[in-house]
Amino acid sequence: MSTTTKPTVTPPASVLTQRRLPRWAPAATALGAVVAGIGIGAGAGLTSEIQWGLIAALLFVGALHVLSTRVEGSRKAKDRLATSLVWVCFILAVIPLVSLLEYTIRKGAKVLDGYFLTHSMNGVATIEPGGGVYHSLLGTLEQVALATLISAPIGLLTAIYLVEYGRGPLAKAVTFFVDVMTGIPSIVAGLFVLSFWIIWLDFSFSGFAGSMALSILMMPVVVRSTEEMLKLVPNELREASLALGVPKWRTILKVVLPTAVGGIVTGLMLAVARITGETAPVLLLVYGAATINTNPFDGAQDSLPLYIFQQWKNGNEPSYDRAWAAALVLIALVMALNLLARGVARWKAPKPGH
């Protein structure tokens, strides 16, 4: 009878439900793909782990797609394909970052200690171990601080002009030149200051000369990011303030800037982080020194990128160790600045309040 033959067949599914892969399916496929990738790679005698990984990634994307097509139908399968591609790309992007960090920490931790951070290279022969990064760290901090002092006010005011006041040809010209400045290679900024400040005006090499080149690089970044943040402030807030009879300059100062301050500070910090690792202009203008020079306005200084470059050039084991340790210090510094920026942004952001 028909009733006894039917039970094995699932009743006709409702239009709203369909078969789905279990939740653990992607994870299981990924695991399978990794195992298969290692198997194939080792079996075929491929020596590079990168090749193994790529094989595993391709297997994962392909297998999940096929599996999903079989079970869930083509629409879901496309979704799975896109999702798995995003995941694979994410992992591909993160691997170099993590391995770079891991490698630098492993190499750099060897000589990085309190002594390294508090001593200069004064009187240390390049082939012997010892010495430290204090003079470079000091130089970098001073040069970056000076560059920020120069470019932050100019950049901020330029952005305010462009967003709040700029109309017509002048604003267009400013925008155009800011765009052009964004594209200036750092070596060109360095050469400009070199020919203008040191060769033509006949000043000596100094941290300040480096700061000027760095501020040329920093300024367009500050203008751009601040401009975007100011544009995000709703026009209604400006109108609300103007309608209260608040003058425009005060509206900008009391309403527009406080609303955008989180984003502006973040942009500023990212610009600082960007110029902290700049090597070319520093190489041309700060010149490098093995001793501590606390005065950025007079005489050669040192900086972290320059220190790394010089130590690497020395080409011996103790110098390599110092270069790695300095690289670690540089990365930590930039990372600390980024974290600080996030903290400030969160602290200053308009709160929803409850």
Next chain:
Amino acid sequence: MAKRIDVSGLTAYYGKTKAIEDISMTVEPRSVTAFIGPSGCGKSTFLRTLNRMHEVIPHATVSGTVLLDDENLYGPDVDPVAVRRTIGMVFQRPNPFPTMSIYDNVAAGLKLNGIRRRGELDALVEKSLRSANLWNEVKDRLNKPGAGLSGGQQQRLCIARAIAVEPEVLLMDEPCSALDPISTLAIEDLISELKERFTIVIVTHNMQQAARVSDRTAFFNLAAVGQPGRLIEIDATERIFSNPTVQATEDYISGRFG
């Protein structure tokens, strides 16, 4: 306080586009005047010309005169900032300053007028919030952000902010269109109280609201899309809603078009 507004021959442009043309009317002091009319007929534009907020928009210009008790707002030496202190405005969407507390939102305009002593500020903030029927709801959380209030409360906060500086005239651009009926009722009650002290002009799409709150009603219309908006007629509200002189007004109010 509470002054009369006399508008004559007012035309407003956005760039080369004429938005409203040749509007003349009188807004009586200590009363509520409602502007009604289809979307795009220039009600909001006209409202914004009354406190020189129109020219805040790039390339927007105005011709004609607006007299505030015999003083032309568009006179040669008139400071738009001073005009806006005298003629306050409430917008369609509640827009409290997100970085400021409830207290600072209300005090924003006062601090500007040089009132900085804490005691005086406290008193004026409380008075404004009481006038806006908001004091009892927020008195325990004056230092919390204004953005944490509900939409209706935010709008009353904006009204408190606008009346804190004691303007002569209060302009309201569809103040209830983003609010639920209960908040709308609260604002309408508030308008009825405020008209004892201020001259109020309100733009509304809600005909019942115009009938409920206003003493006089002005009907705006435009001949066709792309044409400038015009004032069709202005009269006592009962007359506009019961026996208007112009056929178009009757058609609009009875819902036959627009």
